[in-house]
Amino acid sequence: MIYPYIPHTDEDRKIMLEAIGLSSMEELFSGLSEDILLSDSVPISHGRTEDEVQRMIDSIAQRNVRGIPFLGCGCYDHIIPSTVEALSSLPSFVTAYTPYQAEMSQGLLQAIYEFQSMICEITSMDVANASLYDGANAASEAASLMVGAKRHASVVLVSSTLHPFTLQVLQTWAKGTGKSLRIVKEKDGVVDLSLLSSLLDSTCAGLIVQSPNRYGLLESYEGVAEILHEQKALFAISNDPLSLAMQKSPGQWNADIAIGDTQSLGLPLAFGGPSCGFMAVKEALLRKLPGRLVGLTEDGKGRKGFTLTFQAREQHIKRERATSNICSNQALAALMTTIHLSSLGWDGMLEAANQSYAKAHYLAYHLAQLPGMTLVWDKPFWCEFPLVFSDSKRLRKFMQELRNEGIFAGVRLSTLTRKVKDELVLLVAVTEKRSREELELYLAAARRVMK
Structure with missing residues (x-):
């Protein structure tokens, strides 16, 4: 038989109340004014077993959308030993x-x-x-x-x-x-x-x-x-x-x-x-x-x-x-x-940084050839770059179509800054974890959407 977890039994409560010279829970809270007390009982459902809770959590987790992340703006998907x-x-x-x-x-x-x-x-x-x-x-x-x-x-x-x-x-x-x-x-x-x-x-x-x-x-x-x-x-x-x-x-x-x-x-x-x-x-x-x-x-x-x-x-x-x-x-x-850091060492750090750099520049170069998006600033970057779209409708379509194919295309900067000037900017991050196949998948989807 599976019992719910009960922190205090009725006997426990009785002993504690007697220790402070009281006879009931109502007497314990008698000093509180009526206007702050609930008139009805708290609507808490009955307890659940561990297995029921696990199944409930699993069903909620299934609603999470998984995909290949090209997301960044402060949080990046790197290889972790x-x-x-x-x-x-x-x-x-x-x-x-x-x-x-x-x-x-x-x-x-x-x-x-x-x-x-x-x-x-x-x-x-x-x-x-x-x-x-x-x-x-x-x-x-x-x-x-x-x-x-x-x-x-x-x-x-x-x-x-x-x-x-x-x-x-x-x-x-x-x-x-x-x-x-x-x-x-x-x-x-x-x-x-x-x-x-x-x-x-x-x-x-x-x-x-x-x-x-x-x-x-x-x-x-x-x-x-x-x-x-x-x-x-x-x-x-x-x-x-x-x-x-x-x-x-x-x-x-x-x-x-x-x-x-x-x-x-x-x-x-x-x-x-x-x-x-x-x-x-x-x-x-x-x-x-x-x-x-x-x-x-x-x-x-x-x-x-x-x-x-x-x-x-x-x-x-x-x-x-x-x-x-x-x-x-x-x-x-x-x-x-x-x-x-102990697992990677300096050589491992340099390898991860170099791969992130090379893969980001590969993707950025090919995306810049497509109509409707540009790398507006001719500035050096490392693993993340800003794509600027010609209009917001095209940007929304781009993000939605890639998401339909299991790709998180990037972070729309305006969702963080709430500024009009950032509405057409998409930040795309590429780390050493992204494979050549994933990069080509991104490019193929982008070419279909932006043609």
Whole structure:
């Protein structure tokens, strides 16, 4: 016989009520006014067995539409080695999720330490924290760090080519902190850095940019750091970390802060999350770095050990002195990224980045030959590119016809920005996971629709 799960029996309730000197549940809630009490019983159906629940969930899951994804705009379908799921799901990692007690969590602390080391190597920066919630959160933390690092600063410059969600988070941050954002406009799909000097003043704490940007285009930051540093302002660059196997790193651009999201390194699409933000800085900013930081030390007998260090967080010190109010990190997602990077190595990263680049350019070249769509900006890109259609009707037809053939053609930018100017832009992402057969399938469908 299968019984429903009952947290408390009638006898349990009676004992608990007697312990506090009451005789009934009604007496327990007698202090509540009649207007907030339900007049009827709560309409909850009877319990279900485990098998019934499983069948119900399976029937709901069948409604999900599956297809070949050429989707991107911040979340990408990359190859993930089987080692990632196999190792990250070990009980010794999953149960030691919050490493407050170093003596209980040495394995996880070491994994986080390796994550920090790998992020530093990828970004060419000096020190990284133990991860943040996601890339947008990392941008807001960078803005906070900038303002905190310069006295009397209240303004942060941000590129208009940041991911739309990142801009929204920054706007929320500014509203909540009383700070201001100053938008640096774009030109030909990239941030217009010729405007930088005119926008800088003594109140500016720094500049946040992104490459690849919201259109998938790569940006050049030659001489930007020098202009900012002359005004005592900081420079932060947001990157897809896999792209750094091919393009210049934040450290090579002389940036002060490197931020981004590690979704492309070992984290599945998972309907949009969870993800894992990263943040790395120059050594001069070490004590202003938000969140957790794992350090390597030695005990009295010379044995190596790992521990949380430089914890300038609101749980440990006076709230007004905290560098940030972030309370945790994406430990499990950071672990998955660490395992992914360990499995690939630098050669594997370069191979994945090169294949993504080559396949994206192959598809973009052939699509640009079709009528009704163009690659409007002659700018370098990595694995994602913007297709601009001649009219919205043709764009909708294109997306629907390809979906009918099991292909998710791309992300319509206006669904994220809600702006009229983006209505004809389709962002198409191609990763190393897309096969030659899938690319040809996309092209064949596109030729039929756009003829």
